[in-house]
Amino acid sequence: MSDINLRVRRVAVLGAGVMGAQIAAHLANASVEVILFDLPAKEGDPNGVVQKALANLSKLSPSPLATKGKAAEIQAANYEQHLPLLKHCDLVIEAIAERMDWKHDLYRKIVPHLRDDVVLATNTSGLSINALAEALPPERHERFLGVHFFNPPRYMHLCELIPIRRTDPRIVEELEAFLTTVLGKGVVRAKDTPNFIGNRIGVFSMLSVMHHTKRFSLSFDVVDALTGPAIGRPKSATYRTADVVGLDTMAHVIKTMADTLPNDPWKEFFVAPDWLKGLIEKGALGQKAKAGIYMKQDKDILVLDLATQTYKPQTGKVSPDVEAALRIKNPAERFQALRASADPQAQFLWACFRDLFHYTAYHLEEIADNARDVDFAIRWGYGWMHGPFETWQAAGWKTIAAAITAEIAAGETMVDAPLPKWVTDGNRAGVHAAHGSFAPRDNTFRSRSKAPVYKRQLFPDPLIGELPHPGETVFETPDARCWHQGDDIAILSFKTKMNTVSAGVLDAVNRAVDEAERRFKGLVIWQHGEPFSAGADLTGAMAALQANKIADLEAMVDRFQQTSMRIKYSLVPVVAAVRGMALGGGCEFQMHSARTVAALESYIGLVEAGVGLLPAGGGLKELALRANAAAQASSSGDVFPFLQKVFQTVAMATVSGSALEAKELGLLRQSDVVVFNPHELLYVAKSEAKALAETGYRPPATARAVPVAGDVGTATLKMMLVNMLEGRFVSPHDMEIGSRIADTLCGGDIERGQTVDEQWFLDLELKHFVALAQMAKTQERIQHTLTTGKPLRN
Known part of the structure; x- marks a missing residue:
């Protein structure tokens, strides 16, 4: 076991393809020194392959770069001339094409140039990490593992860590800390099984949807209307996601599942549908080819009609029965309504959920340590609001389990494999509880990681069944709550829609500053979720205008200005903890704070010109x-x-594309702090407030x-x-x-x-x-x- 701590100053990324270049970009975003390698160009600049990849970064949308200048911080290199540079690297991430033989050849080539204490990681999305390690000398195995970023790496929270049998556990923990804090990732430890956790479950979900699309004779646009925001999933839903990923890539992933999972009971479904093969043969590969399942024509998005093999305007809508069912707030009642309905769309949705639950439960012990890791992998990697186990548990664990068991027996499920015994053992009410999440191998509930890095997450991403301690209330109004966590820093959180600044919020800010000066050493303005604030509530201003009460309007603006000044000249430091949008008045509040701590994905701007006004706070x-x-x-x-x-x-009315860009625009100060993991925001903001207080803070x-x-x-x-x-x-x-x-x-x-x-x-x-x-x-x-x-x- 290594006795050398992992300190990452410089990283080499091997492979300047789509993923490698974007991983390098995100490392540069975090001010990590990066060397990006690829093959030497056949003519011209030997680093031409990498230089072209770096130039392409600025053309991608959404941008992999937090600011345009970050691309210049990435050093270009090639395998023929620059391998000696590897001796200066603390971490090497291999991200070349998904070919075992190519990766093995590259490992043999780079090993002589690596330091003994370097960590070598592969960004494979599904190849066996243990099999990849076979090309390395045994003494390298302790510091080798898989690190699977999801695309695009800057924005997708998930990063799967996959150790091999001999990986040093401390290396895993230290790399997890680096990924979590420095790069802002949500790390899930996966077992070394094909496609790991996220893609194993996520791709199966897409295959299940494709199967049931045909079974219920639904069109692509109807299915996307059903499997997107309507059920808490991204707007791209299923088929639009396939277009974005690339239909050829989708077919490759399906084939990989077929090749690597020959004993999976669902293996007969690991086949690309005929229509998918047909589109690939035509070169209609999705978004990158301008046509796939969907095609853009002028301003319209057309959808493929399988019957005629032509593109037509989208007409698919969610049926009234399904709309009514999805409006039901109680998840158990909602699922009962879907199951009871004879509407084909309702039956389609139930079948998709049922088979997803079935597959995920059947494979839990094989792919993950516990149910929490599965739900986080899907939430963070696929953008679902809730993971499959969370959804099942909220809908009534026993009721759903009984329904799945009955439908397995009736031959209605995709396969007849039984649910694992642990699903129905005892009086189980689910897999998530306040004390942890279910781990099938030893039939226990595992608590969250106690690693030091997670002490920085005062409010980690919660799962169903988890109730974070709410803290102690100082005061609470309909519009805001002032509270603390048993220490000397007060916290103010808004309760208005989109955390807009209302008259009640203005009152609360002034009262919170008064309380902080009286009882605390500092005040942090922090919201439980995004946005920080969408700006001033315009409803009151419009009402005053319509009633021609100009004096009232003037008084409102003056009150806003004086509240901003109260923040600025508070006798204790006021720190704004920003993530998501901080627009208009929200931007002005953070500008007046003693310091702003902003998550990287903060979109900050004075946008009043868009509503015909100017910033007046x-x-x-x-x-x-x-x-x-x-x-x-x-x-x-x-x-x-x-x-x-x-x-x-x-x-x-420019809005920054990141917190780093907000500094360039002058909306954040150079002294303001940028945090890459939004779940660490409150911890860092409180630390900044304490540090300012401890150094004898005085207002400007x-x-x-x-x-x-x-x-x-x-x-x-x-x-x-x-x-x-x-x-x-x-x-x-x-x-x-x-x-x-x-x-x-x-x-x-x-x-x-x-x-x-x-x-x-x-x-x-x-x-x-x-x-x-x-x-x-x-x-x-x-x-x-x-x-x-x-x-x-x-």
Whole structure:
């Protein structure tokens, strides 16, 4: 067993294909030094293969790169010239094509160049890890294992770890910690079986759906309507997912299951349907070929009609019976309604769930240590709201088990393999409980990992049956709750829809700061889920406008501004813990905090221009102050270039594509902290608040003499708007909004270089906000957003 701790400074990724390049990109996102290897190019730059892969990263959507500049941080290399670079690497991830012989050849080639303490991992999606290890010297086995990222690696939370028989357990734990905290992954330990956990269950689910599609004579679009958000799964559902993955890839995965699982009772179903083979033969491979099961024609998405072999408009809808069943909140009653219905769609759904439950229970002991790992693998790897065991348990474990048993006996299930005895042993009510999840090998319930890394997850992703400790309430209102976890940091969480900022939230923020100053060392604003905040609640503003109560509107805006200032000048540090959207007022709250701790996948922006307004909760004021500070630190001392950059961001209602991009846009400070695992967000935010408090935190000095760009700056920014208007990039009302944003950022109609204080900027925000709010086109935008949830450009 190794006595050397794993410290990862530099990683080599072998293979610059789709997965290898994106794994390298995500390592670069996390500021890990990366060397990306591939074969030497046949002509030109020997690193041409890798360079092309790096160039392609910026073309992918969603982007693998948290900021465009991250691609330049990846070092390109090839196997002929640069293998000696491997001696500088702490971790090597092999991600070449799924060929056992190719992987073996590569291992033999790189072994002489590896350090004794390096960890070697393979990103195979289904090949045997123990069989891959056969190409390595025995002394390498302790530090070799499988590490299966799901595509796309930046966004998919799941990463499966698959040790071989001789892998050092401590290496597994330390690599798990690296993947969890540094790369933000949800790690599941899988057994070395074909396709591991996620793809074994996920692909079977798709095969089951395909089987029952034919059995119930349903169209592809109807099935996708049934197997997407309607049952808590992604919009891509089943067949759209196959198109995105690639129909040739799908067929390859199915063949792999057939080749590697000859004793699986469901093996007769591991065959690509004839229609799938036919599409592949035609080259209709899905999204990458512009046609597959679906085809885009102009703005319409057409679906394949198997009977005519032509594409037609989608007409598939969920039937009224199924819609009624799915509206039932109680899962047990919902499943009972589906089973009892004679509607073909209802029977289809029940059959798909039934056979999924059957397959997953039958194979649990073979593929995983416990039921929790299966549910997390499917949730994190396939984007389902609930895993198969969670769904079964919520629907009534005993009732569903009895129904499956009866239908096995009646020959209605896909195969007649019996359910494992543990399913019906004793008085079992399910596989998840507060004390752990069922492990079939020893018939016990296994608690979550006690590894040190998981102490950072104060609120880990919960399973059914788990009830995280709610903490102790300081105060609670209909709109927010202030609470703590028995320490000296208070936490404020909103309770409004989309965590919007209502009048009640404003009251709660002020009260929470008061309580924190009185009883605690710091305050963290943190939400139990996404988003951080979708912004101000526009309903109250619209009501005031419709009643022509302009004084009330002014009072609302002033209250918002003073609340932002209360956050900024609190005597204890206020830390904003952001994940998901932080828009409008939500963005302004975090801008006024002493520090923001943001999950990587944070989408931050001052988006008020989209509803015909401008930021008036202190956001423009803060951007003006930050621009001034940047100017003072620059060689020229000129504030205008810094104002110009943030003006474009606000006027175009730009939302960052990541927390790192939010720093580039000036919406986060360089001193703000980016966390890759969202479940560690509260822990890090509390740690930051404690650290600030322990170092004698004092609020910033009030800005009293801020030099402004003045009327000259405003005029220059307006000229930009004129050009955009003439190019039809903006509407006349957009120009009106942009002009007022420019006036505010530049300090109004005063001379360049004149100094003002913070309140001056706040007054300009208020003046322009109220003026815009009274305009007909702004009210049209607000009403459209409230009605549809989408912006209107008028």
